[in-house]
Amino acid sequence: MTNKNHLSEAFKQTKHQIVGHGRRDIQTLKEALKDIDGQQESDMYGTGKIIDDFQTKMARFLGKEAAVFFPSGTMAQQIALRIWCDRKGLKKVAYHPLCHLEIHEEDGLKELHHIEPILLADKNRVIQLEDVVGMKEEVSCLLLELPQREIGGQLPDYKTLVSISTYCREKGIKLHLDGARLFEVLPYYQKTAAEICELFDSVYVSFYKGIGGLAGAILAGDESFTNESKVWKRRHGGDLISLYPYIISADYYFEQRLHKMNQYYQESIELASLFNQCHSVSTIPSEPVSNMFHVHFDGSKEKVEAILIDIYQKTGIGLTGNLREVNKKESYYEVSIGDRYADVPKEELKKVFDVLDKSMRAIS
Amino acid sequence: MTNKNHLSEAFKQTKHQIVGHGRRDIQTLKEALKDIDGQQESDMYGTGKIIDDFQTKMARFLGKEAAVFFPSGTMAQQIALRIWCDRKGLKKVAYHPLCHLEIHEEDGLKELHHIEPILLADKNRVIQLEDVVGMKEEVSCLLLELPQREIGGQLPDYKTLVSISTYCREKGIKLHLDGARLFEVLPYYQKTAAEICELFDSVYVSFYKGIGGLAGAILAGDESFTNESKVWKRRHGGDLISLYPYIISADYYFEQRLHKMNQYYQESIELASLFNQCHSVSTIPSEPVSNMFHVHFDGSKEKVEAILIDIYQKTGIGLTGNLREVNKKESYYEVSIGDRYADVPKEELKKVFDVLDKSMRAIS
Numbered sequence: 079m080t081n082k083n084h085l086s087e088a089f090k091q092t093k094h095q096i097v098g099h100g101r102r103d104i105q106t107l108k109e110a111l112k113d114i115d116g117q118q119e120s121d122m123y124g125t126g127k128i129i130d131d132f133q134t135k136m137a138r139f140l141g142k143e144a145a146v147f148f149p150s151g152t153m154a155q156q157i158a159l160r161i162w163c164d165r166k167g168l169k170k171v172a173y174h175p176l177c178h179l180e181i182h183e184e185d186g187l188k189e190l191h192h193i194e195p196i197l198l199a200d201k202n203r204v205i206q207l208e209d210v211v212g213m214k215e216e217v218s219c220l221l222l223e224l225p226q227r228e229i230g231g232q233l234p235d236y237k238t239l240v241s242i243s244t245y246c247r248e249k250g251i252k253l254h255l256d257g258a259r260l261f262e263v264l265p266y267y268q269k270t271a272a273e274i275c276e277l278f279d280s281v282y283v284s285f286y287k288g289i290g291g292l293a294g295a296i297l298a299g300d301e302s303f304t305n306e307s308k309v310w311k312r313r314h315g316g317d318l319i320s321l322y323p324y325i326i327s328a329d330y331y332f333e334q335r336l337h338k339m340n341q342y343y344q345e346s347i348e349l350a351s352l353f354n355q356c357h358s359v360s361t362i363p364s365e366p367v368s369n370m371f372h373v374h375f376d377g378s379k380e381k382v383e384a385i386l387i388d389i390y391q392k393t394g395i396g397l398t399g400n401l402r403e404v405n406k407k408e409s410y411y412e413v414s415i416g417d418r419y420a421d422v423p424k425e426e427l428k429k430v431f432d433v434l435d436k437s438m439r440a441i442s
Numbered sequence: 443m444t445n446k447n448h449l450s451e452a453f454k455q456t457k458h459q460i461v462g463h464g465r466r467d468i469q470t471l472k473e474a475l476k477d478i479d480g481q482q483e484s485d486m487y488g489t490g491k492i493i494d495d496f497q498t499k500m501a502r503f504l505g506k507e508a509a510v511f512f513p514s515g516t517m518a519q520q521i522a523l524r525i526w527c528d529r530k531g532l533k534k535v536a537y538h539p540l541c542h543l544e545i546h547e548e549d550g551l552k553e554l555h556h557i558e559p560i561l562l563a564d565k566n567r568v569i570q571l572e573d574v575v576g577m578k579e580e581v582s583c584l585l586l587e588l589p590q591r592e593i594g595g596q597l598p599d600y601k602t603l604v605s606i607s608t609y610c611r612e613k614g615i616k617l618h619l620d621g622a623r624l625f626e627v628l629p630y631y632q633k634t635a636a637e638i639c640e641l642f643d644s645v646y647v648s649f650y651k652g653i654g655g656l657a658g659a660i661l662a663g664d665e666s667f668t669n670e671s672k673v674w675k676r677r678h679g680g681d682l683i684s685l686y687p688y689i690i691s692a693d694y695y696f697e698q699r700l701h702k703m704n705q706y707y708q709e710s711i712e713l714a715s716l717f718n719q720c721h722s723v724s725t726i727p728s729e730p731v732s733n734m735f736h737v738h739f740d741g742s743k744e745k746v747e748a749i750l751i752d753i754y755q756k757t758g759i760g761l762t763g764n765l766r767e768v769n770k771k772e773s774y775y776e777v778s779i780g781d782r783y784a785d786v787p788k789e790e791l792k793k794v795f796d797v798l799d800k801s802m803r804a805i806s
Contacts, residue, residue, distance in 0.1 A: 105480030107687060116469030120656075149513055153679025186677030190554045286683055292484075293682040313550030314678050315517025318657045319650055323471060323687035 085399060088387040092396030096349070096427070099290040099335075099416035107292060107323060110330035120320045124308060132325050133296070140281055141272025142298035146307050147325055149316045151258055151284050152183050154297040155221070157310040158280045160191045161303060162219035162252040169193045172213060173221040175201040176228035178256065190314075204234050207241045210251075220246055223256035224274070225263050230362035230372035230412075236267050243277035255281040262288040262368040265340040279303075285328035288342065288369055289335055290416060294324035335417075342369035342415040349415065352427070356435040358442045361413075369415040373397075377441050379409040385437040393429050395422060449763060452751045456760030458790070460713070463654040463699075463780035471656055471687060474694035484684045488672060496689050497660070504645055505636025506662035510671050511689055513680045515622055515648050516547050518661040519585070521674040522644045524555045525667060526583035526616040533557045536577060537585040539565040540592035542620065554678075568598050571605045574615075584610055587620035588638070589627050594726035594736035594776075600631050607641035619645040626652040626732040629704035643667075649692035652706065652733055653699055654780060658688035699781075706733035706779040713779065716791070720799040722806045725777075733779040737761075741805050743773040749801040757793050759786060 089095065100106075121129035129147055137145035148154040156179065163169045171187075173179065175197040179187045187193050196217055198209045204226050222242070225231035234242075246253045255278040264271060275281045280299040285291035297307055311317045346369045350361040358376035375382045383401055390396050398411040453459065464470075485493035493511055501509035512518040520543065527533045535551075537543065539561040543551045551557050560581055562573045568590050586606070589595035598606075610617045619642040628635060639645045644663040649655035661671055675681045710733045714725040722740035739746045743765055754760050762775040 101481075102484040102486070102684065103480060104475070104478055104482045104484065104686065104690075106484070108475060108480050111468070111472060111475070114468055116467060116472050117465075118468045120466040120468065120470070122466070148679070150679040150682055152676070152681070156679065183679075184673050184676045186679065189677055292684045292687065309548050312516070312548045313553055315512070315514040315520065315547075315550065315680060316678075317516070318514055320466065320656045322468065323656065326468075 085383045085387060085401060088390045089396040089399035092390045093394040094418070094422045094426070095396040096419050096422050097398065097413055097415065098418055100418060106290070107327055110291075110327040114326055121322050121325065123319055124311070124317050124321075128322050129325055132329050135329075136283070136296045137298055139271055140275045140283070140296070140298045141270075142275060142281060142300070144301045144304040145296045145298040146304045146311065147321055147328075148295045148297055148311060149293065149318065149321060149324065151178070151256075151282050151295040152186065153311065153314050153316045154282045154295045154307070155179060155254070155256060156183070156187050156191055157307050157314065158254050158282065158297055158299075159187060159193055159219055159221065160310060161306050162254065162280070163191070163193055165252075166218040166250070168216060168218045170196060170215060170217045171219045171221060172196040172198050172210070172217045174199055174205055174223060174226060176226065177221060177223060178227075178258070179221070181228070202229055204229070204232050205242075206234065207238055207245060210242050210245055217251060219252040219254050221254045221256055222278075223258070225259055225368050225370065227259065227370070231259065231262075231366065231368045231370035232363050233263055233266065233367045236269065239274070239277050252279045254278060257281055258284040259287050259368060259370065261336060261339050262342065262370065265343040266367040285324070285332065287414070288339060288416070289328065289331045291327040291331045292324050294321070294328050338417075339369065341420070343367075345369075345419045346371060346413070346415045349413065349419065352431045356431055356438055358438040359434065371413050372410050373413060374404070374408065374410045375438065376408060377438060378406055379403040381441050382409045385434065385441070388437065389430055389433050392433060393426055395426055395430050397430070449747045449751060449765060452754045453760040453763035456754045457758040458782070458786045459760040460783050460786050460791070461762065461777055461779065462782055464782060470654070471691055474655075474691040478690055485686050485689065487683055488675070488681050492686050493689055496693050499693075500647070500660045501662055503635055504639045504647070504660070504662045505634075506639060506645060506664070508665045508668040509660045509662040510668045510675065511685055511692075512659045512661055512675060513657065513682065513685060513688065515542070515620075515646050515659040516550065517675065517678050517680045518646045518659045518671070519543060519618070519620060520547070520551050520555055521671050521678065522618050522646065522661055522663075523551065523557055523583055523585065524674060525670050526618065526644070527555070527557055529616075530582040530614070532580060532582045534560060534579060534581045535583045535585060536560040536562050536574070536581045538563055538569055538587060538590060540590065541585060541587060542591075542622070543585070545592070566593055568593070568596050569606075570598065571602055571609065574606050574609055581615060583616040583618050585618045585620055586642075587622070589623055589732050589734065591623065591734070595623065595626075595730065595732045595734035596727050597627055597630065597731045600633065603638070603641050616643045618642060621645055622648040623651050623732060623734065625700060625703050626706065626734065629707040630731040649688070649696065651778070652703060652780070653692065653695045655691040655695045656688050658685070658692050702781075703733065705784070707731075709733075709783045710735060710777070710779045713777065713783065716795045720795055720802055722802040723798065735777050736774050737777060738768070738772065738774045739802070740772060741802060742770055743767040745805050746773045749798065749805070752801065753794055753797050756797060757790055759790055759794050761794070
């Protein structure tokens with residue numbers, strides 16, 4: 079067994095796990111279905127009450143004219159960018175170097191849509207107005223990801239969003255929001271979803287991050303845009319005869335958890351602060367702006383894994399099952415706060431950080 | 443209310459409906475989940491026991507090295523053809539003029555993959571060896587759909603399949619099976635799925651036609667092919683974090699209904715014969731080769747709809763909710779036999795055909 083599997087196994091055996099909502103198991107679906115009338119009709123290839131109602135609800139929530147339910151964000155976002163490129167007749171878009179489309183989608187945007195991305199900003203920081211103004215090439219669309227997941231969930235401030243949006247409108251550049259974790263950043267911005275989304279021409283949100291549903295996404299915009307997206311959805315093979323398992327669970331957990339985003343955010347700040355008090359441990363961002371952040375260790379993956387396993391066994395509290403190597407001397411992992419954090423006894427959590435601090439001192 | 447809605451409404455209000463398995467409602471999923479342990483873990487982006495087990499089971503059933511679960515056949519088949527085109531370096535394939543990819547997918551094959559289809563055979567008959575031998579252009583892949591759904595579910599005989607397969611192997615043309623209704627034709631061929639599939643290089647099967655699951659498809663072939671298909675599945679946005687609602691229901695209804703395919707086939711022959719005894723009514727094929735066929739009326743859509751509504755009201759038995767116009771004097775609909783046919787009392791069914799015969803005589 080590799081160290082990684084050791085860590086993952088030790089994590090699974092802890093009594094309390096401080097991240098996430100819980101195991102991704104079939105109970106998640108069973109619970110969402112339990113109060114649903116079995117006689118309710120399935121959606122049929124994108125039509126029917128169950129999908130119409132949810133699309134209407136999300137369009138209103140996001141302040142957009144219309145919304146379309148997609149099986150995945152990968153599909154929804156490629157399609158959004160394709161539509162904007164087709165409208166302008168220019169197959170170029172701009173996004174961050176660590177954009178989901180650039181690093182997690184096997185180059186679908188390039189291979190299926192032949193769209194060329196222009197990478198904006200250094201990979202360790204978010205896109206600023208200067209990056210957009212300084213672009214040397216013309217693009218059809220700029221994608222902003224709020225928060226920028228791969229760098230710990232960092233955010234531009236609201237003023238920057240407004241200035242980028244204003245600039246793009248002046249220049250005829252469409253602005254698309256990768257809002258995979260949009261719900262999670264609303265408490266930081268102190269804005270409604272609609273107030274953020276009005277800065278964007280098109281918006282994607284996900285239902286299996288902070289919301290904790292099964293899978294699925296919404297793509298929203300004006301009606302001509304969403305109608306065109308339905309044609310592409312069929313082309314991609316995403317216009318399933320029945321999407322209701324995802325729609326029902328998205329709606330169920332949206333209702334359960336949307337109002338808890340501020341709680342997760344505050345807990346995230348609290349937890350990051352505990353990490354930052356430990357020797358050779360720091361978080362990115364140093365103060366989180368959502369329910370997520372990265373924990374960086376000045377210690378090799380191997381050494382830190384041994385420390386974490388020891389902590390799990392001593393305290394019964396699990397921090398993560400998956401530590402990643404930065405280089406031979408540094409390692410990190412991603413934190414997403416969900417329902418489980420509130421269940422961890424604070425006194426026992428203190429022990430975790432006492433042991434972590436001592437152990438990190440011992441290896442430095 | 444249009445006549446169409448009248449027909450659909452009258453159909454819904456009948457006591458017995460002689461086609462299909464029943465309403466597509468949420469109970470379909472609830473039933474499939476009822477004996478599943480809630481603690482069972484979700485699949486994760488194409489990995490995990492729940493998806494591995496089903497893929498292995500289907501690979502064995504189809505006699506192929508490996509199988510991949512897809513959210514839809516639209517996605518699976520475009521990807522299969524793309525892989526074969528890339529291998530040969532030639533973006534041309536051959537298929538029937540009424541192929542699903544040609545008429546139901548908003549040209550995804552062309553728009554996303556830039557593959558050019560060569561249409562083989564007249565649209566009213568299936569592809570024969572001569573059509574393949576007579577092709578004037580080179581292609582990477584030939585797609586055969588068994589049965590050919592849009593012409594009532596017609597089939598080439600087994601000898602023809604063997605001869606086409608042999609020819610394609612000699613000429614270096616990959617042979618792909620659109621087996622959306624493959625399970626349904628096994629009783630006619632008196633072959634196992636593996637015996638049919640060994641004639642093909644790649645195979646797609648669906649789980650929401652005769653099987654009656656929620657959605658989802660399997661693409662099978664050799665391991666290098668299926669591994670490549672997983673990369674394209676991610677590009678298309680089909681590599682969902684959780685596909686288990688479809689996998690569980692596919693497996694559940696596969697077990698429930700695979701062994702009933704011969705029953706559906708025999709019932710289909712019986713029902714077609716009843717139609718063919720009516721004046722101005724005929725079926726395509728005249729003797730079905732699967733659980734499906736088309737019913738053709740020598741009568742306008744409007745007139746036949748009025749007759750059908752009258753029958754539903756007099757007998758409480760519903761034939762179809764959806765009649766299509768061929769031209770001003772002819773109309774037709776598609777029959778798929780499922781679980782419901784067996785529940786229709788034979789005596790009452792006789793009344794349906796008495797009325798139908800008389801009414802069709804009256805309008806001719």
